[in-house]
Amino acid sequence: xxxxxxxxxxxxxxxxxxxxxxxxxxxxxxxxxxxxxxxxxxxxxxxxxxxxxxxxxxxxxxxxxxxxxxxxxxxxxxxxxxxxxxxxxxxxxxxxxxxxxxxxxxxxxxxxxxxxxxxxxxxxxxxxxxxxxxxxxxxxxxxxxxxxxxxxxxxxxxxxxxxxxxxxxxxxxxxxxxxxxxxxxxxxxxxxxxxxxxxxxxxxxxxxxxxxxxxxxxxxxxxxxxxxxxxxxxxxxxxxxxxxxxxxxxxxxxxxxxxxxxxxxxxxxxxxxxxxxxxxxxxxxxxxxxxxxxxxxxxxxxxxxxxxxxxxxxxxxxxxxxxxxxxxxxxxxxxxxxxxxxxxxxxxxxxxxxxxxxxxxxxxxxxxxxxxxxxxxxxxxxxxxxxxxxx
Numbered sequence: 499x500x501x502x503x504x505x506x507x508x509x510x511x512x513x514x515x516x517x518x519x520x521x522x523x524x525x526x527x528x529x530x531x532x533x534x535x536x537x538x539x540x541x542x543x544x545x546x547x548x549x550x551x552x553x554x555x556x557x558x559x560x561x562x563x564x565x566x567x568x569x570x571x572x573x574x575x576x577x578x579x580x581x582x583x584x585x586x587x588x589x590x591x592x593x594x595x596x597x598x599x600x601x602x603x604x605x606x607x608x609x610x611x612x613x614x615x616x617x618x619x620x621x622x623x624x625x626x627x628x629x630x631x632x633x634x635x636x637x638x639x640x641x642x643x644x645x646x647x648x649x650x651x652x653x654x655x656x657x658x659x660x661x662x663x664x665x666x667x668x669x670x671x672x673x674x675x676x677x678x679x680x681x682x683x684x685x686x687x688x689x690x691x692x693x694x695x696x697x698x699x700x701x702x703x704x705x706x707x708x709x710x711x712x713x714x715x716x717x718x719x720x721x722x723x724x725x726x727x728x729x730x731x732x733x734x735x736x737x738x739x740x741x742x743x744x745x746x747x748x749x750x751x752x753x754x755x756x757x758x759x760x761x762x763x764x765x766x767x768x769x770x771x772x773x774x775x776x777x778x779x780x781x782x783x784x785x786x787x788x789x790x791x792x793x794x795x796x797x798x799x800x801x802x803x804x805x806x807x808x809x810x811x812x813x814x815x816x817x818x819x820x821x822x823x824x825x826x827x828x829x830x831x832x833x834x835x836x837x838x839x840x841x842x843x844x845x846x847x848x849x850x851x852x853x854x855x856x857x858x859x860x861x862x863x864x865x866x867x868x869x870x871x872x873x874x875x876x877x878x879x880x881x882x883x884x885x886x887x888x889x
Contacts, residue, residue: 503829510860511833512644512806512847513674514696514703521700524755525748532745533737541738544750547757549709551699551765552672552691553682557710559730560740565673565694568706569595571728572669572690576714578722579603581635584625584666586655587611590645590836591671595638602723607634613839614797616648623658626666635717636667636689642675645836647808647845648796649679656687667714673697673706677760678772678805678849689714695749698805699756700850705749707740759851769804774887775848775857776804781879781886782861783809786868788876795843805849806833810842815873817844823867830863854887 509516530537545558552558561567577583582605585596596606609625611617617639626634637659642649652670659668667689672681676691677698683691689711696703710718710730718730726732727742738745760768780802786792786809795808811817817835821844824830833845846864848857861880868875 505829508828508830508856508860508863510846510848511831512697512845512849513694515698515700515847515850516852517702518700518755518759518851520759521752521755525702525752527748527751530747532747537747537750538737540754541745541750544753544757547761548707548753551677551757551760552693552709553686554684554691554709554711556684556712557715557730558707558740559710559733560705560707560738561728562704562741562743562746563706564696564703565671565692565706566594566598567728568692568694568708569598569671571708571730572692573599573602573604574721574723574725574728575708575718575730576667576690576721577602577604577635577717578720580605582607582633584609584622584634584637586617586622586637586639586650587613588616588640588643588646588648588650589613590839591640591643592638593837595640595671599638612797613646614648614795616643616646616650616798616801619651619654619658622655623662626658626662626664629664632665634664634666636669638669638671640671641681642672642679642803642805644674644806644845645808645839646795647803647806648798648801649675649803650801652688653686660687667717674803674805674849677765677768679803680769683709684711695753698849699753700759701749701752701756705746705753772804772849775852775854776802776807778854778857778883778886779807779846779848779861782865782883783807783879785877785879785882786865786875789874791873791875792868795839806845806847808835808839808843808845811844812874815871816841819871820844820864820867820873823870824863827870828863828866830860830867832864858883858887
């Protein structure tokens with residue numbers, strides 16, 4: 499007997515995310531000369547329409563790379579060997595960004611934090627005030643930590659810089675928050691934003707970008723780390739002011755359609771939809787926490803992410819058993835724990851192209867999988883989610 503699952507896979511990972519059919523159709527086109535005037539016009543239009551999503555009037559540089567490539571671009575374009583960065587601890591991805599920076603010969607100081615809460619603004623302010631010699635060249639923050647489901651208040655970080663009179667750049671990773679959670683680069687005083695294609699923008703993985711302020715561009719002109727493929731100066735000499743090499747033309751037809759979908763819904767409505775769906779997931783998880791069961795990993799309700807919820811397993815139970823049951827029996831793909839959280843959490847992504855029935859179907863599969871895996875939990879999480887969505 500075949501065990502091939504029928505029906506559509508419910509993809510509840512926090513990235514990559516579901517790709518709408520209209521975006522798939524838009525990408526489905528033959529190769530094209532990226533110097534063709536029609537494509538150049540499309541490219542320029544996409545950049546113009548992407549900027550309001552980021553909330554910037556600054557430069558936007560595009561890369562054929564995942565978000566890690568945009569991280570690397572942020573480092574090699576802004577800094578020189580031996581420069582000091584201040585990394586705000588938030589989880590697996592702040593650790594990964596730190597590891598990358600150190601491999602480039604940068605010194606990284608970390609403001610430590612409980613992963614369940616994220617860094618505290620007071621600790622950031624103290625670290626900046628203590629840097630009397632102004633060695634710190636940049637503060638690096640992951641706006642929405644995908645591994646933990648914790649969102650950091652980036653505007654408060656900017657305020658800490660301003661209050662201490664510190665001249666450091668402010669770098670923000672918005673890979674799992676852009677087009678899902680409110681974000682305002684220029685209004686919040688952010689100097690560099692890192693973004694990717696495969697989450698709130700609903701595209702395949704493989705394209706990323708950095709949005710850059712004039713202050714950061716000035717730092718770039720003084721930076722001395724080796725670079726070429728990701729070099730903004732090289733890019734500025736090219737027609738598209740992005741990419742060093744071949745451009746993935748099909749992705750821009752998909753991006754144009756993604757932007758159309760976001761514009762059609764309206765960015766405020768997009769954020770409200772994510773907030774509503776996230777509230778339903780958290781309502782279910784709070785019920786599951788009964789009977790000495792699961793917990794929402796983020797311990798600060800004010801910082802719970804509206805794009806991903808990490809669920810902490812009770813002691814002695816393996817999150818991977820829940821994920822295997824969900825995928826193997828119910829054709830629902832959940833995110834796993836990353837780094838030190840491997841086996842301790844599973845993650846429910848609720849960003850991108852999602853609606854209420856998709857969320858409820860995912861939550862029902864999770865609740866069944868908890869029972870299948872013998873995980874203690876309170877019953878009735880799906881009903882609580884339904885009540886939250888009807889409120």
